[in-house]
Amino acid sequence: MIEITDIKKSYGKKEILKGINLRVPPGEICAITGGNGSGKTTLLQIMSGIIKPDEGSVKYFGHDIKKEKDTVSRFCGYLPQENPLIEELTVQDNISLWSGKRGRPEQKIIDFFNLEDILKMKVGKLSGGMKRRVAIACTVTDWPSVLLLDEPTNALDIYYKREVRKVMKDYLSPGGILVIVTHDEEEVKMSNSVYEMKDGKLFCRKRIDEKHL
């Protein structure tokens, strides 16, 4: 369960988040939509512990990220908008950075993301979709329960979008949680709950119990 309570964040005099409350139960995909600059990424960065809120709390399965510093790294995998990959290096090197282990990655990761053929290739030589796939692989090296994905299929063509969505669906294990910041209709459709960020507040647009997976 993710519990976000009364999160507030300002940059100077500009209030970005004005008291955000959100609860995402296990097994759900939660989509957050909204216009550019509405604060979606800021919320996700707060949830991932990259930036600190001015007020409020974020809890993963009852663990407060403020009080227990390793909570985020224990429960969360975070995919930023920009691929957190080092283009000059191979896929294997990039995965080793995020897993903290040198050498060949876990076979399960290789198989799941179909990385066998590109393991020794430089990231800079991969296509956009493949890079995104590798970026998600880097995000899940520890098989976290919660995935926070910031526009995971942005700027990809239809083929790669489908591929990345399939990876996301396959990954969602029983009890796992996916939070996606997105503008994509398909991703909105496949989500259990959809929230819209507007004027620093979060409005619920859809909430269904039945999974569309």
Place this chain on the structure above:
Amino acid sequence: MFSRLMQLLRIEYKRTAISFFHILLSLLLMMVAIGAVTIGSAYLYYRSQKNKPIQIGIAVEDESEEMELALKLVTSMGVVRNLCTFIETDEEGIYEGVISGKLSGGIILSNSFHMDMKNGLNTPARIVLPEEETPGTGILAGALSAGVSMVDTVGGGIHAMKDAAAAYDVTLSGNGLEDIIMGIYQDSVLKRGEFFDTRVLSPLGEFSIYDYYTSSAIVIVIMLSGIYFGFLFTAQNRAVEDKLTIYGINAFYTGLIRVVVMTGFVFLTALVLRLAAYIGFSAFKINIDRLRPSDILCLVPVSISVAALFYFIFTVGEETYRSRILLLLIIVIMLLSGGFFIPIEYLPEWGRKISYILPAALYRSFLLEAQKGALRASTSAGIVFYTLLFFAAGIGVRWKRH
């Protein structure tokens, strides 16, 4: 966290090495060009000894013909001409000139100077120096001590001759003795030029041309090599940095790793240049010193400090053309005001002030002093100060952006 930190260090080294080898050719070309200019400049400078002579005022109250001839002899000597320009003035003019900084020093000779010398009296000659020591003062002091040594040598010779004459019971004619003394004096004066040939006495102080130009070239090359490190600060790297904070690897650690990685490659560049300069200068027989371990070790603190500077500039400007231009601009200002092309002593007062604020001149001073084993505490403190300042400022900017 530790395992990821180690992986990050390994990965940053690996990709910097890849990029380094990609730019190796252009780096080598740059080094060869700067090395050639450096060796060429040093060679010309060394051979021609075209130092800007210091201005020395001379007030002579003794207007005798002998005195005039003696002064003409001294001032026409090439070795003196290269070092000093004598400006004839009066006592008041000397004091005014020294106070205003127009003169590096002054010599006031009394009206009985020549007669006193002739009669064997220890006649006073007043030397006027500025309150604060300047490179010009050092040159004057060196020239005076050389002159005194010269007179002592001549005096010693005369005494030896007189003693020998007394021992063999030989009578020396009074008139002839004067001629002999003058002859010995002139010979000694002219031979004294050899003393100045072994080491150039100049505004560089005690440092040789080899030391000065090698240190300057190393600082120029390692500062210009910073332009190549921009790839470490791309938007994607910021995404990596952001994500690393989840694992407790914050701006301090990522900054530290960047500085460590850049230091390694900056040091490598400096080391290659140091060895190349040593071989080059030795081939031209300009260098008379051996390569010592201190010559290599002193590159480490400078490399760290320069890497911290790059970290700061790229963190402020990020990987954009703006930051590269910013870096280039800062480097050019530092090099121009730091005495890399024109010695600091020849810069106007405001130029010197700028050079004291910017660290490039400090880097060169550190290399020069460390090589001579005469490292001043203020120079070391300056290096530490700038290193910490740039590193802290870089981290501060990164944190602020967060």
